[in-house]
Amino acid sequence: MIKPSVFVTRRWPAAVEAKLAENYNLYLNTGDKPLSPGEIRETLKRYDAVLPTVTDTLNAEALDAPGAQTRILGNYGVGYSHICAASARNLGLTVTNTPDVLSECTADIAMTLLLMVARRAGEGERELRAGGWTGWRPTHLIGTKVSGKTLGIIGYGRIGQEMARRAHHGFGMDIVVYNRSKIAPEVLAQCNATQVDTIDDLLPQSDFVSLHCPGGAENRHLINSRRLDLMRPGAFLINTARGEVIDEFALIQALQYELIGGAALDVFDGEPRISPGLLQCDNLVMLPHLGSATREAREAMGFRVLDNLDDFFHGRDPRDRVI
Numbered sequence: 001m002i003k004p005s006v007f008v009t010r011r012w013p014a015a016v017e018a019k020l021a022e023n024y025n026l027y028l029n030t031g032d033k034p035l036s037p038g039e040i041r042e043t044l045k046r047y048d049a050v051l052p053t054v055t056d057t058l059n060a061e062a063l064d065a066p067g068a069q070t071r072i073l074g075n076y077g078v079g080y081s082h083i084c085a086a087s088a089r090n091l092g093l094t095v096t097n098t099p100d101v102l103s104e105c106t107a108d109i110a111m112t113l114l115l116m117v118a119r120r121a122g123e124g125e126r127e128l129r130a131g132g133w134t135g136w137r138p139t140h141l142i143g144t145k146v147s148g149k150t151l152g153i154i155g156y157g158r159i160g161q162e163m164a165r166r167a168h169h170g171f172g173m174d175i176v177v178y179n180r181s182k183i184a185p186e187v188l189a190q191c192n193a194t195q196v197d198t199i200d201d202l203l204p205q206s207d208f209v210s211l212h213c214p215g216g217a218e219n220r221h222l223i224n225s226r227r228l229d230l231m232r233p234g235a236f237l238i239n240t241a242r243g244e245v246i247d248e249f250a251l252i253q254a255l256q257y258e259l260i261g262g263a264a265l266d267v268f269d270g271e272p273r274i275s276p277g278l279l280q281c282d283n284l285v286m287l288p289h290l291g292s293a294t295r296e297a298r299e300a301m302g303f304r305v306l307d308n309l310d311d312f313f314h315g316r317d318p319r320d321r322v323i
């Protein structure tokens with residue numbers, strides 16, 4: 001059989017690119033630069049499969065490619081809110097993602113951020129590197145104790161549950177959960193978690209709030225100024241989900257006026273552009289979208305895309321089909 005042609009929009013770990021090259025006619029974006037909507041459209045006309053990722057905007061304009069040769073978008077990543085579902089359906093595209101394999105590493109980064117913001121680790125490192133540390137003193141950079149506090153988790157899928165496991169079993173935290181659908185009692189019991197009916201119920205009870213819901217239009221600005229007001233004074237907001245879930249303007253206000261204790265973000269609205277106001281906030285920790293950035297997770301994500309492609313081109317329904 002002629003090998004299907006596959007276009008990869010960014011560079012992937014070498015081991016995965018090598019395996020892809022064995023099974024497919026592989027075309028790489030060797031410059032590793034994000035493609036424009038027009039360039040995405042061109043790839044859809046030429047290749048049997050396109051393998052995009054979170055930095056590609058596959059909106060209605062990019063997917064306006066009638067008669068496209070592409071039949072499958074094998075997304076490298078679990079989130080796929082950068083792909084316009086209606087346009088993908090219109091083109092008859094199958095879309096897959098890469099769940100499970102990055103859940104632990106993403107929860108590790110969420111926990112890293114939680115600890116960093118509570119214990120003022122970012123501020124401490126900045127002070128030390130700037131040569132401003134004058135030595136130990138009883139009142140220096142006093143943070144907030146994490147152990148035994150209450151963590152509110154918004155979105156109790158695989159990553160949310162991994163976060164709960166770390167927080168509850170590692171740090172003795174009480175877990176409160178908001179999720180659109182009902183969580184099975186045995187799943188909640190694993191971390192002695194309580195599910196509440198609304199986000200508004202969760203916020204006033206939580207010392208820390210960690211976001212693990214999908215992005216996209218339905219969750220845009222889920223955390224807005226009204227909801228930031230519902231948080232406890234001194235509470236911390238952690239986001240490893242998608243930037244658009246938080247109204248960044250409202251967050252900047254809440255941080256500047258110290259309406260909440262602080263925030264820690266791995267994702268940003270319109271990233272890699274960073275709202276200038278965020279850079280002024282000392283009670284904010286920021287990482288450049290590192291959730292899944294371990295060798296293990298990034299290779300596993302690539303091999304998961306390969307599994308999905310192999311299923312598709314052998315006539316099986318891919319295990320991670322989302323559209």
Ligand code: DGY
Nearest residue numbers: 054076077078079292
């Ligand atoms: C995803 O998988 O959606 C991440 O944001 C990139 O790991």
